Amino acid sequence: MESIPSTYTAVVLPDYHPNTIRAMLSLKSEQKEIRELKDDEVLIKMAAAPVNPSDIAFMQGGYNISKTTPVVPGFEGAGRVVAAGKSHKAEQLLKKKVSCFAQEDVDGTWAEYFITKEKNCIPLAEDMPWEQAACFAVNxxxxxxxxxxxxxxxxxxxxxxxxxxxxxxxxxxxAAKSKVDVINIVRKESTLKSLQEEGAKYVLNSSEEDFEEKLREMSTLLNANVAFDAVAGEMTGTLYNSMPPGGRVVVYGGLSGNAVSQVDVLQVIFKNKILKGFNLNDYILNTGRQHFQEISDEIQRMFIGRELKTEIQAGFPLEKIVDALKLYLGNMSKGKVLLKPGN
Ligand SMILES: NC(=O)c1ccc[n+]([C@@H]2O[C@H](COP(=O)([O-])OP(=O)(O)OC[C@H]3O[C@@H](n4cnc5c(N)ncnc54)[C@H](OP(=O)(O)O)[C@@H]3O)[C@@H](O)[C@H]2O)c1
Structure with a gap:
């Protein structure tokens, strides 16, 4: 049995700060004590944890989850279960490689060790690469x-x-697997070029003057009836107004930091369109544990078979958290930045 130290290194956010740079610079790496496990909890020795947009919003106090500060950020990651509480389900995870996540008011994954409920762990096949496992539970x-x-x-x-x-x-x-065309919207020319190089057929740059006109033409031509919106703000209105009648916009992120706006009232009344939201928690709850497990196995097979892959741009030790965040914020489209304890 692996020996467990009494203390471990973790990144700590002292308090929320709406300014991203200030929130980032306030992060420290500190020593914390490993506490006793409750019956339904496991202790995970972390291999890697990514920085996600939700972590940035969380540090700003702008996410729908807020925790008691000071707190260890990080909503997901991967590692090996090295100790378990007394419940059968927790004990079953002992020594397993897992992807893990937590949204409760507890310390997060940017640490050498992470304590979470067994139900927040997804057991993984041993041949799932650690870096891919770290970004498996959410996206x-x-x-x-x-x-x-x-x-x-x-x-x-x-x-x-x-x-x-x-x-x-x-x-x-x-979409490619289901032969569905995708109109991809990016905001930088460099991202447009790299998507085109990857083979994406339809890519629009929202920073160009004629963007809205091109989007309307393209979505009408292809009859694009669903739009996935991670940006919100005026972009939601642009998507909604540009879609053919009966179209639906699914908002799942708020990257612009702005309220949904510019939805044309005539499109709402006369074009039978739908504006709705999506969040993973509700999706998992509605899916049920059994079906979720089947989906998890299906997605895991796609990762192991290299059909799906998270792009990783770099890994940093916990002590280099500020460097890690600077790199990520400087070019989010280049791939995930991972925190790798022990590196
Ligand atoms: N609802 C849910 O349950 C759920 C679950 C998971 C993820 N999400 C959301 O999914 C989205 C993508 O997450 P991810 O982890 O895949 O992201 P990611 O790989 O870390 O990349 C972030 C992307 O957002 C772009 N971006 C950032 N700010 C933007 C803005 N103001 N306007 C337009 N584009 C912007 C970046 O483009 P640049 O390179 O141009 O900066 C980059 O392509 C996020 O909004 C996240 O919150 C939602």
Whole structure:
């Protein structure tokens, strides 16, 4: 049995700060004590944990989850279970490789060790690479859940913004498998070029003057009836107004930091369109544990078979958290930045 130290290193956020730079610079790496496990909890020795947009919003106090500060950030990651509480389900996870996540008011994953409930762990096959495992619990399931909207709407074409993101990347793969066209919206020329180099057929730059006109033309031509919106703000209105009658916009992120706006009232009244939200938690709850396990196995096979892959741009030790965040914020479309304890 692996020996467990009494203390461990963790990144600590002293308090929320609406300014991203200040929140980032306030982070420290500190020693924390490992506490006793409750019956339904496990102790995970972390291998890697990513920085996600939700972590940035969380540090700013702008996410729908707020925890008691000081707190260790990080909503997901991967590692090996090295100790378990007394419940049968917790004990079953002992020594297993897991992806893990937690949204409760507890310390997060940016640490050498992470304590969470057994139900927040997804057991993984041993041949799942650690870096891919670290980013497995959130984005792949989000893309899968979102794409079900397109299946239900029998889409032959969809629209997505923040298309250089990892969720965007997965949606493109799922769409290609189902022969669904994707209109990809990005905000930088460099991202547009790299998506085109990867083979994406339809890519628009929202920073160009004629963007709205091109989007309307393209979505009408392809009959794009579902749009996945990670940006919100005025972009939601632009998507909504540009879609053919009967279209639906699914908002799943608020990257612009702005309220949904510019929805044309005539489109609402006369064009039978739908504006709705999506979040992974509700999707998992509605899916049920058994079906979620089946989806998890299916997605895991796609990762192990290299059909799906999270792009990783770099890994940093916990002590270099500020460098890690600077790199990520400087070019989010280049891939995930991981925190790798022990590196
Ligand atoms: N609802 C849910 O349950 C759920 C679950 C998971 C993820 N999400 C959301 O999914 C989205 C993508 O997450 P991810 O982890 O895949 O992201 P990611 O790989 O870390 O990349 C972030 C992407 O967002 C773009 N971006 C950032 N700020 C933007 C803005 N103001 N306007 C337009 N684009 C912007 C970046 O483009 P640049 O390179 O141009 O900066 C980059 O392509 C996020 O909004 C996240 O919160 C939602």
């Amino acid at each position: 792949p399931f989000t893309a899968y859940g979102l794409f079900e909207e397109a299946r239900i709407a029998k889409s032959t074409a969809i629209i997505q913004n923040a298309a250089g993101s990892q969720v965007g990347n997965f949606i493109r793969k799922l």
